[in-house]
Amino acid sequence: MKFKITHITTYLFDSEVFLEPHYLRFRPSQTSYVNVSELALTILPQPAGHKMVQDEDNNSVDFCWFEGMTSQLTIKAESVLETKPYNPFNFLIYPQNFNTLPFQYNVLQKKLLFSALEVVPISKVLSDYALSILQRSNFNTIPYLTNLTKQLHDDFSVEYRADGAPFIPDETFQLKRGSCRDLSWMLINVLRQQGLAARFVSGYYYFDMVKPAYELHAWVDVYLPGIGWFGLDPSHGILTGNTHFPIASSAHYEHTMPVSGGIRGSASSKLNTELIIEKL
Structure with missing residues (x-):
């Protein structure tokens, strides 16, 4: 295409x-x-x-x-x-221990991924929300990431907000709504709490619309050995594909x-x- x-x-x-x-x-x-x-x-x-x-x-x-x-x-x-053509599931996670959560990056990986592992406090209710999905996914990494991304799409309303920084994660969780950058920033901080390196991505997303009205979009990348950076789009409840076009990515949204x-x-x-x- x-x-x-x-x-x-x-x-x-x-x-x-x-x-x-x-x-x-x-x-x-x-x-x-x-x-x-x-x-x-x-x-x-x-x-x-x-x-x-x-x-x-x-x-x-x-x-x-x-x-x-x-x-x-x-x-x-x-x-x-x-x-x-692109198949987001065409990968092999290696070493195999990264297929199950929790896991630990090695010492060098932690140094290189330091900023994408930076943790900020989130509420117990938000942590418990993610933990319940992790348990339901039998602590398997890919099922958990796909289930969590889909659940956020199901449970939160997406709204357009032209400018401004993302809301803090707990505010988005309490409101049960937010822009693509609000949902992405909340997901990033949930994943970092669980020891996963996650970064903010800004770019374009094409999908068919009856009346096209596109806006700059935001989603999340997670780092998994063997895959590299793995894209999650909580606004749409999907893994990113070949109509997600990244422009900039960073551990800090200000840098995108x-x-x-x-x-x-x-x-x-x-x-x-x-x-x-x-x-x-």
């Missing part, structure tokens, strides 16, 4: 400002099952300097700096992707934001976004 993705982000300021250097994360990642055949990035005002860099998480990031004053910043990212940068000036701003995903 072939897809065209057009993502337009515009910041409108009510008076002119000076743009500080910005980090932009709009490049879909090349994977074994997704080939990025075309990519064009248009930035207005045109940057005085523009360099593609790899960030601390090895994401491809456009770093831009500017001159002069402006009343808006517009980023238009256009990409064409070609996907290959599409636009990071400041301004000099006292203006207030308005954010407009448009995302079109077409099957070609």
Whole structure:
């Protein structure tokens, strides 16, 4: 399959400002099952300097700096992707002890996965919710991850929230609703409590809609030896597939934001976004 993705982000300021250097994360990642055949990035005002860099998480990031004053910043990212058939269950977990929870990563793995294992406190009711699913899954790793992801989809309502940080996990659990990033951040913290390395992923997800209305999406990666990073989408209750297109991943959600940068000036701003995903 072939897809065209057009993502337009515009910041409108009510008076002119000076743009500080910005980090932009709009490049879909090349994977074994997704080939990025075309990519064009248009930035207005045109940057005085523009360099593609790899960030601390090895994401491809456009770093831009500017001159002069402006009343808006517009980023238009256009990409064409070609996907290959993909079976998320085509793997072998190795060593075999990782097929059962709880397990322990080895010393070197713990060092390399340190930030994705960082634990923050969650309530007993949230821990017990996950434990009940783990017990029902007979402590088997893959059945547990698939059952937990599906149960979150069944028990929580997904709502759109244009901006803002994810809610803390206990708030999302109490509300029984949240945006894709709220559900993902809650799942990440549940998994880390159980000793699983988990990170936040930002990207695009294509699925057929009667009236297409796509938004930037978030999901979760879990690290399992033999598989590598294994994708879970709690908003849809599924494992990620070849129509999940990652842009950035990090142990910390702040490091996956599409636009990071400041301004000099006292203006207030308005954010407009448009995302079109077409099957070609």
